[in-house]
Amino acid sequence: MNSPATKARRLPLDYDLTLDCIHCGLCLNSCPTYRESGRESESPRGRIHLMRALGEGRLEADTDCVQALDSCLVCRNCETVCPAGVQFGALMESARNQLPAPGLVPGFLRWLGFRVVLPNRRVLALLAGGVRLAQILHLPRLMAPLLGSRGATLASLPVFPPASQRRSLPNISPSTNESLETVTMLEGCIQRQLYGAVNRATVQTLNALGADVLTPADHACCGALHAHNGDLEEARRLAQETIQAFETVDGEHTLPIVVNSAGCGAHMAEYPRLFADDPDWLARANAFSQRVTDFSKFVAQPDRARRLQAQFKAGPARKLAWDDPCHLCHGQGVSAEPRELLDLIPGVKRVELASSQSCCGSAGIHALLHPEESNALLDAKIEEFQASGAELLITANPGCQMHWQAGFQRANLKIQTQHLAETIADSLGRESPGGSPTSAPTKS
Ligand code: SF4
Numbered sequence: 001m002n003s004p005a006t007k008a009r010r011l012p013l014d015y016d017l018t019l020d021c022i023h024c025g026l027c028l029n030s031c032p033t034y035r036e037s038g039r040e041s042e043s044p045r046g047r048i049h050l051m052r053a054l055g056e057g058r059l060e061a062d063t064d065c066v067q068a069l070d071s072c073l074v075c076r077n078c079e080t081v082c083p084a085g086v087q088f089g090a091l092m093e094s095a096r097n098q099l100p101a102p103g104l105v106p107g108f109l110r111w112l113g114f115r116v117v118l119p120n121r122r123v124l125a126l127l128a129g130g131v132r133l134a135q136i137l138h139l140p141r142l143m144a145p146l147l148g149s150r151g152a153t154l155a156s157l158p159v160f161p162p163a164s165q166r167r168s169l170p171n172i173s174p175s176t177n178e179s180l181e182t183v184t185m186l187e188g189c190i191q192r193q194l195y196g197a198v199n200r201a202t203v204q205t206l207n208a209l210g211a212d213v214l215t216p217a218d219h220a221c222c223g224a225l226h227a228h229n230g231d232l233e234e235a236r237r238l239a240q241e242t243i244q245a246f247e248t249v250d251g252e253h254t255l256p257i258v259v260n261s262a263g264c265g266a267h268m269a270e271y272p273r274l275f276a277d278d279p280d281w282l283a284r285a286n287a288f289s290q291r292v293t294d295f296s297k298f299v300a301q302p303d304r305a306r307r308l309q310a311q312f313k314a315g316p317a318r319k320l321a322w323d324d325p326c327h328l329c330h331g332q333g334v335s336a337e338p339r340e341l342l343d344l345i346p347g348v349k350r351v352e353l354a355s356s357q358s359c360c361g362s363a364g365i366h367a368l369l370h371p372e373e374s375n376a377l378l379d380a381k382i383e384e385f386q387a388s389g390a391e392l393l394i395t396a397n398p399g400c401q402m403h404w405q406a407g408f409q410r411a412n413l414k415i416q417t418q419h420l421a422e423t424i425a426d427s428l429g430r431e432s433p434g435g436s437p438t439s440a441p442t443k444s
Pocket residue numbers: 020021022023024025026027028044045048078081082083084085086
């Protein structure tokens with residue numbers, strides 16, 4: 001919990017954005033935290049009201065205020081329904097950037113995660129190896145009772161795969177069909193370590209479509225988690241590193257940048273707003289962000305979808321459900337394409353979940369910071385999933401995939417989750433098929 005500020009001070013947040021809100025309240029029922037708590041201060045309108053008061057210096061960033069802003073999932077569901085075009089995601093990132101520093105222990109953990117681990121490929125790889133070893137020795141489960149609800153969350157995290165499956169992609173993955181185009185692709189930080197299989201399935205799909213895939217060497221992290229949690233200084237530095245890495249791999253700066261992680265894609269498409277005061281970087285960020293495209297949007301383009309469909313193999317009848325990652329449907333406005341692609345796969349019967357565009361509770365590091373609230377959101381979705389009769393859950397963001405897997409594990413349900421790219425690659429005949437990492441550690 002953040003400590004309260006001692007006196008009201010004017011916070012230099014992106015104040016003008018708060019003025020877009022016309023207080024109509026149309027966003028209230030779309031907000032998961034408002035639906036859960038019923039408190040205006042935990043609604044989009046209430047939070048904007050708080051941010052405006054902070055910006056005007058009429059309010060102290062006290063514990064209640066910080067809690068109300070901190071509990072936001074930054075799911076951006078409110079943006080989708082807002083008639084006034086309020087940019088809630090940008091507003092929340094700017095507000096969190098100005099909140100008082102968290103206490104000593106949370107501040108240290110945040111520094112360790114955001115400044116030491118995520119921006120450094122080698123440190124992250126070492127940590128992934130260490131966590132895997134701890135999981136094999138069942139340490140998270142043994143320690144869970146000491147850590148309360150956070151312990152249960154840690155114990156139900158998916159098992160990190162062996163080092164052979166955490167290796168980086170080659171810098172060039174040539175097309176497996178007639179070469180028709182070249183694209184670049186983001187490997188991601190957590191995605192590379194926990195869901196390398198998703199990256200390989202993404203490459204296999206792109207290669208089957210005739211795309212040569214270039215991946216920047218040594219790129220670490222796009223900075224999405226940093227921005228969502230208000231560390232805008234490090235977010236800017238990582239955005240610069242990311243832009244540079246993709247400029248290096250593509251000297252012409254023209255190739256599409258395919259992203260299979262919804263949170264990263266939404267953030268990378270909005271890099272320009274990090275550089276509003278820096279004309280040189282703003283120009284580079286604008287050129288970069290225009291090339292960012294989500295995997296599903298890229299593949300669902302009609303010519304590519306036709307080429308893909310022609311290569312699908314017959315498969316067993318399967319009932320599956322697609323759950324929209326918030327940063328795909330609300331952050332990038334992409335919701336039809338994943339459904340169109342799933343509907344092309346032989347044997348697949350897709351069922352629609354009424355709550356598919358409502359946050360699963362993962363929300364970056366929200367599930368770690370607020371496990372009870374986060375699990376409550378997911379449990380309601382799991383009930384709906386079970387009632388649908390689906391046997392496989394498909395999504396497209398590592399945090400959501402992890403959270404759903406952990407939820408199924410907690411509920412003792414043997415249901416697999418997959419990234420959309422894995423479902424597609426399975427239908428192309430994946431060399432090492434299967435879903436996401438298991439939750440039951442085995443030595444290898
Ligand atoms: S819908 Fe938009 S304008 Fe209306 S209260 Fe919510 S944020 Fe404000």
